[in-house]
Every structure is written in C-alpha cells, then in structure tokens.
Amino acid sequence: MKLRKKLMLLEEFDAQSNAKVNTEVKAEVKTETKTGEAIRTEVIADVDAILTNLETLSAQITENFINEYNETILINESAAESLMKMFKSMGSLAKLASTYPKMADNKAKLETDKKTFGLKFAEKKEELVAKQMDKAKEAMNAKIDALEDPAQKKQQREMRDTKLEALKTQVVAKIDRSKEDADKKFDRDITDAGSALTKLTGDNKIESPILSAKWDGMRLQIDRKIEDKYIAIDRKAWDDFIEDPERIKKLEDSTKERAKKEAAEKDEQLKKSIERARREQEKLDADIANATGDEKAALEKLNTWNKAYSELSSALNLTEESTPEEKKAAQNASKNLGDAQDKLSKKTMKDAFGYEDDQDADSALSDFTERESELQDKYKEIKTMVGGSEDEEDEKTSQQLADDFIADNEGFKVITDKGATVPVTNPDTGEEEQKPRYEGEQDFTGKKEDGSDDDVVTVGKEIDYSTDTDESKTVEEVAEEAIGETFGTFTGPLTKEEVNEMVPVTGEDGSDTEKAKYKDKQGPFKAKDAAGNDTGEDTYWAKLDDSSSAATVSGTDVSEAVNASGYIKAGKLGYNDQFLGRQSLAATLSLELGLNPKDKFGGGDWLGFDHVSLYATGGKNGGTILDDALTGKYTYDELKAAAAEFLGIKEAEEVEEVEEGNQFGAARAEAIAKGEKTFKVGDEEYPVEDVSKEDEENAEEFVEEAKELPKTIKLDEGLTIAQKFARLM
Numbered sequence: 001m002k003l004r005k006k007l008m009l010l011e012e013f014d015a016q017s018n019a020k021v022n023t024e025v026k027a028e029v030k031t032e033t034k035t036g037e038a039i040r041t042e043v044i045a046d047v048d049a050i051l052t053n054l055e056t057l058s059a060q061i062t063e064n065f066i067n068e069y070n071e072t073i074l075i076n077e078s079a080a081e082s083l084m085k086m087f088k089s090m091g092s093l094a095k096l097a098s099t100y101p102k103m104a105d106n107k108a109k110l111e112t113d114k115k116t117f118g119l120k121f122a123e124k125k126e127e128l129v130a131k132q133m134d135k136a137k138e139a140m141n142a143k144i145d146a147l148e149d150p151a152q153k154k155q156q157r158e159m160r161d162t163k164l165e166a167l168k169t170q171v172v173a174k175i176d177r178s179k180e181d182a183d184k185k186f187d188r189d190i191t192d193a194g195s196a197l198t199k200l201t202g203d204n205k206i207e208s209p210i211l212s213a214k215w216d217g218m219r220l221q222i223d224r225k226i227e228d229k230y231i232a233i234d235r236k237a238w239d240d241f242i243e244d245p246e247r248i249k250k251l252e253d254s255t256k257e258r259a260k261k262e263a264a265e266k267d268e269q270l271k272k273s274i275e276r277a278r279r280e281q282e283k284l285d286a287d288i289a290n291a292t293g294d295e296k297a298a299l300e301k302l303n304t305w306n307k308a309y310s311e312l313s314s315a316l317n318l319t320e321e322s323t324p325e326e327k328k329a330a331q332n333a334s335k336n337l338g339d340a341q342d343k344l345s346k347k348t349m350k351d352a353f354g355y356e357d358d359q360d361a362d363s364a365l366s367d368f369t370e371r372e373s374e375l376q377d378k379y380k381e382i383k384t385m386v387g388g389s390e391d392e393e394d395e396k397t398s399q400q401l402a403d404d405f406i407a408d409n410e411g412f413k414v415i416t417d418k419g420a421t422v423p424v425t426n427p428d429t430g431e432e433e434q435k436p437r438y439e440g441e442q443d444f445t446g447k448k449e450d451g452s453d454d455d456v457v458t459v460g461k462e463i464d465y466s467t468d469t470d471e472s473k474t475v476e477e478v479a480e481e482a483i484g485e486t487f488g489t490f491t492g493p494l495t496k497e498e499v500n501e502m503v504p505v506t507g508e509d510g511s512d513t514e515k516a517k518y519k520d521k522q523g524p525f526k527a528k529d530a531a532g533n534d535t536g537e538d539t540y541w542a543k544l545d546d547s548s549s550a551a552t553v554s555g556t557d558v559s560e561a562v563n564a565s566g567y568i569k570a571g572k573l574g575y576n577d578q579f580l581g582r583q584s585l586a587a588t589l590s591l592e593l594g595l596n597p598k599d600k601f602g603g604g605d606w607l608g609f610d611h612v613s614l615y616a617t618g619g620k621n622g623g624t625i626l627d628d629a630l631t632g633k634y635t636y637d638e639l640k641a642a643a644a645e646f647l648g649i650k651e652a653e654e655v656e657e658v659e660e661g662n663q664f665g666a667a668r669a670e671a672i673a674k675g676e677k678t679f680k681v682g683d684e685e686y687p688v689e690d691v692s693k694e695d696e697e698n699a700e701e702f703v704e705e706a707k708e709l710p711k712t713i714k715l716d717e718g719l720t721i722a723q724k725f726a727r728l729m
Contacts, residue, residue: 085207085208086208086211088207089206089207089208089211089212090208090211092204092205092206092211093204093206093211093214093215093218095200095204096200096201096204096206096215096218096219097215097218099200100197100200100201100219100222101222101226103193103196103197103200104197104222104223104226105226105229106193107190107193107194107197108226108227108229108230109230110186110189110190110193111190111230112230112233112234112237113186114183114186114187114190115234115237116237116241117182117186118179118183119237119238119241120241121179121182125172125175125176125179127254128171128175129168129171129172129175130258132167132168132171133164133167133168133171134261136163136164136167137160137164140160140163140164141160143156144156144157144160145272148276149353149364150349150353150363150364150367150368151349151353151355151360151361151363151364151367152363153367154363154364154366154367154370155360155363158363266374266378269374270374270375270378273371273374273375274309274310274313274375277306277309277310277313278310280302280306281303281306281307281310284299284302284303284306285303287299288300288303293622293623294351294615294622294623294624295351295352297351297623297624298347298348298349298350298351298352299352301340301343301344301348301352302344302348302352304340304343305337305340305341305343305344305368305372308333308336308337308339308340309337309340309371309372309375311333311336311337312330312333312334312336312337312375312376312379313375314330314333315329315330315333315334315379315382315383316378316379316382318330318382318383318386319386320385320386322386327383327386330379330383334376334379337372337375337376338372338376341368341369341372343627344365344368344369345365345610345611345613346358346361346362346365346610346611347361347610347613347615347624348365349361349362349364349365396446396447397446397447397448397454398444398445398446398454398455398456398457399414399446399454399457400446401444401445401446401457402414402444402457402458402459405442405444405459406459409440409461411461411462412440412459412460412461413459413460413461413462414457414458414459415438415441415458415459415460416458417437418438418441418443418458418460419436419441420436420437420438421434421435421436421437422434422435422436422437422465423435424465435463435465436463437460437462437463438460438461438462438463439460439461439463440459440460440461441458441459441460442458442459442460443456443457443458444456444457444458444459445457471528471529471532472527472528472529472532473527473528474527475493475525475526475527475536475539476492476493478525478526478527478528479492479493479522479523479525479539479541482522482525483522483541485579486579487541488566488579488580488581489543489579489583490520490522490541490542490543491518491541491542491543491544491692492522492523492539492540492541492542493525493539493540493541494518494539494540494541494542495537495538495539495540496524496538496540498540498692499518499521499523499540499542500516500518501516501517501518502514502515502516502517503515503516503517503689503690515545516545517544517545517690517692518542518543518544518545519542519543519544519545520542520543521540521541521542522540522541522542523538523539523540523541524538524539524540525538525539525540525541526538526539544692563581563588564581564588564592564636565581566580566581567580567581567585567588567636568635568636568637570636571635572632572633572634572635573585573629573630573632573634573635573636573639574630574631574632575611575612575630575631577630578609578630585609585636585639586606586607586608586609589607589636589639589640589643590605590606590607592640593607593640593643593644593647593649594649595607605617605621605622605647607625607643609629609630611630612627612628612629612630612631613625613626613627613628613629613630614626614629614630614639614642614643616643616646616647621646621647621648623646625642625643625646626639626642629642667679667680667681668686668688669695669698669699670699671688672688672691672695672696672699673699673700676688
C-alpha cells in the first residue's frame with residue numbers, strides 16, 4: 001500500500017507527545033510552582049489533547065487511504081481503453097481533416113454549376129422559342145396573304161395567333177422538360193455528394209471528447225471557408241454572365257435584329273395591303289356599276305374608303321424636302337380615310353359581301369379597321385420624321401381644341417367672362433365677399449383654315465359655393481337610377497298589393513284561371529330625405545305581362561297608343577337616345593308611320609338602326625335611309641319625315657283606314673276616360689278589362705291632349721276623339 005506519509009508507530013507518537021508535554025511543563029515550572037490539584041487538572045487536559053490528536057490523525061489516515069485506493073482502481077480499470085479510444089479518434093480525425101474538405105467542396109461546386117446552368121438556359125430558351133415562332137408565323141402568313149375575302153383574312157389571322165400561342169406553349173414545355181432532366185441530374189449528383197459526406201463522418205466517428213470537440217471546430221471552419229468561396233464564385237459567375245461584353249453585344253444585336261425584322265414585317269404587310277387596295281379598286285368600279293340598292297350603297301362606302309386609303313398611302317413618300325402643300329394634302333388624306341372608316345359598319349359588310357353571319361361581318365369590319373390603323377400609324381411615323389407632329393393639335397381650330405379638353409374634363413365649359421367674380425356670403429362673418437366664378441381657366445389658340453392664328457377660346461369650371469347638401473330624391477328618381485335606361489318601359493309606382501295583383505284569364509283548356517298582371521318586378525324603392533335616408537312607403541315598378549293583361553289584335557300587342565313625346569322633347573337625337581319612351585325609337589317611328597308590328601322580324605317594311613344609321617328592312621323599300629341619323633343632327637320629326645319619304649309614305653294624305661293597333665289603344669283609352677264598359681274598333685266590340693291606375697291616368701291625359709287636336713283634317717267631322725287621335729299617330 002502506498003501512503004502519502006509514513007505511518008507513525010504508537011511509541012513514536014507517545015514520545016513526541018510526552019516531549020511536548022514535558023517541554024510545556026518545564027516552561028511553566030520555571031515561572032510558577034503548581035499545587036497538586038493544578039497538576040492533576042493539567043494532566044487531564046494533556047490527556048484530552050492527546051485523544052483529540054489521535055482522532056484527527058486517524059481521520060487523516062483514513063481519507064488518504066481511500067483516495068489512494070480510488071486512484072489505483074481507476075488506473076487499473078480504464079487506462080488501456082482510454083488509450084485505445086484516443087489512438088482510434090486521432091486516426092478518424094486525420095481521415096476527416098484530409099478528405100472532408102474535398103468532398104464538401106465538390107458538393108458546393110455542383111450546387112453552383114446548377115445555378116449557372118439555369119442562367120444560361122433561360123437566355124437560350126428565349127432565343128429558341130422566338131426562332132420557332134418566327135418560322136411558324138412566316139409559313140402561316142404566306143397562306144393568309146393569298147386570301148382575298150376580308151372576313152377570311154381577319155379570321156385566319158386570329159386563328160394564326162391562337163395556334164401560335166398553342167405552339168409556343170408546346171415548345172416552351174418541351175424545352176422546360178430538357179431543363180428538368182438536367183436539374184434532376186444535378187440534384188442526383190448533389191444528393192450523392194451529400195450522402196458521401198454523411199457516410200464519411202459516420203465511418204469516422206470520434207469518440208474522444210477532446211478530439212470530437214476539436215473536429216467540430218475544424219468542420220465549422222471548413223464549411224464556412226467553402227461557403228465563402230462559392231458565394232464569391234456565384235457572384236462572379238453572375239457578374240460575368242450579366243456583364244459579359246460578348247453576351248451583351250449578342251443581346252443588343254439580337255434585339256436590334258428582331259426590331260428590324262418586325263418593322264420589315266409591318267412594312268411588308270402594309271405594302272401588301274396597299275397592293276390589295278389597288279386590286280380591289282378595279283373590282284369595286286365594276287361591281288358598283290352592276291349593283292343596286294343596299295349593295296350599291298355599301299360598295300360606294302368601300303369605294304370611298306379604298307380611294308382615301310390609296311391617297312394616304314402616297315404620303316409614305318413624304319420627305320423633309322416635301323412642300324407644305326404636299327404635307328397638307330397628306331393630312332387631308334389622313335382625315336378623309338378616318339371619316340370613311342367611321343362610315344363603315346357591320347351592315348355595310350353584310351350588304352357589300354353578302355355575309356349572313358354577324359361574326360363574318362364583324363371580322364370583315366375588323367380587317368378594314370386594322371388596315372386603316374396600320375396605315376395611319378405609318379403616316380404619323382413618317383410625319384414625325386419629316387418635321388411634323390405626331391398629333392395634329394397645331395392644325396385644329398381654337399374651338400376644336402377647347403371641345404377636346406371639355407370632353408375629357410367633366411364640368412368645364414367655354415366661358416366669355418374670364419376672371420369674373422361672384423358675391424359669396426362668408427359663413428363665419430356673414431359678410432359678402434367677391435370670389436372667383438371659375439376655376440381651372442385655360443386659353444386655347446388654334447389655327448384657322450388659312451393657317452393663321454385663330455381667336456382665343458377660354459374654358460373654365462364654375463365653382464359651386466353653395467353649402468346645400470340636400471340629398472333628397474323622389475321615389476321615381478331612386479327607381480330610375482336603379483333600373484337604368486329601360487326605366488321608361490316599366491309601370492310604377494305600385495304598392496306591394498298592386499305589383500302582386502292577379503288578373504283573370506282564359507286557360508288553354510277554356511277554363512277561367514288567373515295570372516300575374518306584372519312581370520320583371522323591381523323594388524322596393526323609397527324616396528330619400530335631405531340627409532339621404534329612406535323615407536315614405538315601399539313602392540315597386542314592373543312591366544305589364546303581355547301574356548296575361550295586354551290587349552291584342554290579331555296577336556299584336558296594341559294595349560298602348562304610341563307616345564313619341566320623350567323623343568320629341570329630346571330635340572336633336574344621338575346614339576344614346578334610342579330608348580326614351582315606352583317603345584324603342586325604331587319601333588315608335590315604325591308605328592307612327594303605320595307600319596305593321598307583325599313585320600318587325602321580316603315580311604314587310606320596318607325601321608331599325610345600325611349604330612348611327614337609320615335603315616328600312618324586310619319590305620320592297622329596304623336600304624339605308626340616313627348614314628348619320630343618330631349623330632345629333634336630326635330631331636324625331638326630321639327622322640320620321642326622312643323615313644316617310646324613303647318608304648313613299650305621304651304623311652299628310654287623307655287616309656280612311658287608321659292603323660289597327662293605334663286605333664285600338666286610342667279607343668280603349670277613350671272608353672276608360674268615359675267610364676264605359678266596352679269599346680269598338682271597326683265592327684268588333686271589346687270589353688274594358690284589367691284597368692290599372694296608370695291606365696286611368698293615361699286615359700285622362702289622352703282626353704286632354706285630344707282637345708287640342710288640329711281641325712284641319714277633312715275627315716275629322718263625325719269622328720270620335722279616339723279616331724281623331726289615332727289619325728295623328
């Protein structure tokens with residue numbers, strides 16, 4: 001047994017203790033004489049000290065023994081094993097330190113290669129797609145150019161664009177699949193590299209805590225070093241790719257080449273269109289000579305368009321040296337072509353080319369529209385290059401410039417008192433102050449026809465200084481806003497009971513039954529107070545159900561006399577004024593001229609509108625009556641007179657037979673006004689049925705208007721009010 005101190009024998013311990021006691025006793029003897037009792041007390045104290053020292057010594061010996069024993073046991077049991085782990089861990093560390101950096105670097109390189117490949121692929125993909133699209137488009141254009149029919153040309157161009165889009169989808173998908181395959185290979189290689197790293201660390205485990213901690217530090221440094229390395233490589237690869245002079249030049253050249261190619265394609269297409277106009281002119285001259293009626297009118301419109309197109313095409317030869325007269329002539333040609341284009345319509349296409357299908361007519365019209373637009377764009381381009389302006393503001397009069405501004409800026413109008421003021425009461429002081437009358441005042445100075453400066457025209461927007469925030473509305477105004485343009489065809493206001501009213505009718509089997517009096521019910525509506533809150537009772541609007549309550553003659557609804565007052569009050573009529581009455585403008589004109597409602601969809605004369613043109617169709621006198629009927633140039637009476645003249649109807653002639661529908665409505669209204677139960681039309685007698693509140697109001701108005709009928713008609717004498725009224729309808 002190995003002890004830290006040599007174990008003292010009992011004799012040595014006693015000798016040491018006695019020597020210490022004797023020394024202390026001798027010292028004390030030198031200074032003091034002890035009594036027997038004192039000596040005995042000291043002896044007892046010495047014995048206690050000896051016993052205490054023996055206890056301390058014993059505890060120290062035991063502790064040292066245990067510690068020495070434990071250290072001996074530890075060395076004996078784990079020394080060999082620890083040494084083996086240490087040697088093995090040192091081998092693993094050496095393996096990892098030499099192999100791991102290379103394998104981790106390889107994995108990072110694969111990831112960078114994948115990114116670089118993606119950059120280059122995206123650029124190459126765009127180039128490949130464009131190349132395939134150009135090739136396909138060129139082949140399809142050759143076939144389209146061979147067509148003469150404008151509808152077929154437009155439809156084939158639309159089909160071409162659809163097919164090219166589908167082809168592009170296929171090409172892109174095919175190219176993308178090749179990238180997906182490449183990406184999968186990259187991903188597989190990256191995964192393999194990662195697995196190899198995992199296996200490397202798994203096969204070379206470091207069990208020594210000290211060496212394991214050391215490897216963790218080394219690995220962190222290796223990973224960071226590789227990461228920093230490839231961040232720099234990635235950035236450099238990206239910069240090199242983006243800033244590569246050769247690549248940039250290639251892209252610029254490619255962009256210029258594509259722009260040049262597209263411009264050349266447009267010029268070639270325009271050249272073909274101009275040549276097409278030349279060929280069509282020869283055919284138009286011959287066709288017009290042999291055409292009649294609507295066909296001839298339509299061909300003449302196309303002829304005007306074609307000549308204006310050819311005239312403007314000559315403006316493509318303008319140069320900076322062109323004379324002002326030549327430039328002015330080109331500008332006039334541009335305006336003439338625009339005017340000719342505005343007069344073309346779907347009906348023109350049908351009449352000129354014999355199309356029956358609306359889609360064909362739409363396609364043909366689009367073809368002419370696109371050709372006109374392409375030529376106008378080219379003219380503007382050339383005009384800009386030779387010193388002109390891309391727009392023609394400098395050629396407009398002051399009034400035209402002002403009108404253009406007003407059209408785009410709500411609330412503005414032409415003013416003649418620029419800088420005017422108005423008295424306004426200050427709400428705080430109650431005193432009257434002068435405030436500007438207008439805001440946004442602006443002067444416009446254009447050119448006269450002779451090129452000189454035009455007079456100034458000023459526009460401004462009047463300032464509203466009122467503090468009135470009244471938002472009150474009648475129930476009629478609320479309903480009209482909600483229902484919209486067709487409000488005039490509805491009946492109202494009606495109560496909930498009235499709108500749900502049922503009327504007796506005869507069923508198909510002859511039995512008595514009931515049906516709803518109204519259809520298309522709208523509401524409920526309420527009036528608005530000054531704060532905009534709902535007020536009053538719920539009211540409704542609805543249409544009379546013709547199948548249940550409308551009176552008919554020979555299957556034709558004639559329950560109402562024709563009322564053109566809305567159209568007459570509107571003055572000059574425009575495109576948006578076709579539905580101001582209970583019936584459309586076309587139907588009102590047709591009925592007022594005595595045309596048979598049964599001919600509305602064919603079989604006889606009837607009037608209609610194609611955009612802004614008024615035409616007659618279905619009878620012997622079909623054709624366009626006015627090209628510009630709804631452009632704000634004509635009143636209702638003027639349209640009626642033009643239609644009557646076209647159809648050969650003399651409005652003032654003495655007619656003994658009154659139009660059946662109007663006479664029925666007038667006779668019924670008179671009977672309602674008089675409170676009669678029946679009324680007669682010709683030899684037929686009819687019961688007065690299904691009288692609504694509105695019928696009663698209309699009947700009273702009818703009688704009042706009838707009192708004012710002129711007395712200049714020869715056949716007035718002896719006629720009833722209804723007959724007199726019907727003669728004027």
